[in-house]
Amino acid sequence: MEHIWQEHIRQYAIYLKLERGLSDNTVEAYRHDVERFASFVASHAPDTAPADITPDTIEAYLTELFEEGMEKRSQSRMLSGLNSFFDFLVRTEAIAQSPTALIEHPKTGQYLPDTLTIDEIDTILEAIDLSAPQGYRNRAIIETLYSCGLRVSELTSLRISDLFLDEGYLRVRGKGSKQRLIPVGEACRRQIDNYLRYERRQPADAASADTVFLNRRGRPLSRIMVFNIIKAAVAAAGIAKEVSPHTFRHSFATHLLQGGANIRQVQALLGHESITTTEIYTHLDTGHLHSAVNEFHPLGKRARKR
16 A cells, blocks of 8 residues: 555655646655655554545544644644645545545644533443443543543553553553553543453454454554544534544543642643643633632632622
8 A cells, every 4th residue: 555655645746846836845845744644544554545534534643743742833734735635636536535625724822622521521431332342442442541641642552561450550651652650540440441351352463462452353443543433432422522532631631630630740640741731731711710719819709708
């Protein structure tokens, strides 16, 4: 499948140079962006051709860029390059329609992802049919994302040897292979245990034997598969928000802060090197802020006495 991507990219570069008259540096930048996306696709679904790319694939890629710390302006530029590439494929009739057509450009400035309320998370979890194939797995995935605040890459790479459920924590390998320990609650421990005990597939090979979350073929889940699992659960719950794996991580951090955890504790749990990164998660809903002002500010206290 790799040669198909290479040929399309080669033809696209010729188009940019000869028909659009772009400079060599600009052509190389566009080409690099598409090759980076193609590498992402190959790492998660090696048999995927350009014609098989869906909007979910694009969304998963943008989420990965966000988790890697890419600035919104750079993400928008990257998406523009993919727009151009897939428009070229439509023009040459290599694909029927562009998967980027309905994807909104990331907004520049401070980025505050959507959060879910606790009730919405409960609704999503309860909407998962445990009697359906992979029901226990899917419930355990969402429980783990929310209860532990994991990145999707940390979830898909989680190993059985990283589980210390009796002691109540997980060992997570984050960016740069840095490890951290994360407490895991009783509800999440129970869901992981149910999945491992009753539903986990036989590993397809020795390399998959220690991986916690497997697909139906006994191989590790890809990020795109986790995206699709969440999309299906959210739809079943009737939640209208755009929800990704990162939404649960953001909700985890936001709910901790609202519950009284300090930002340094949240920084450690999220595995952020810089406190500045964690500050993204410090936004609170206006109702919470009003309550804080009314409770702690002198004028708020005075108003309550009237």
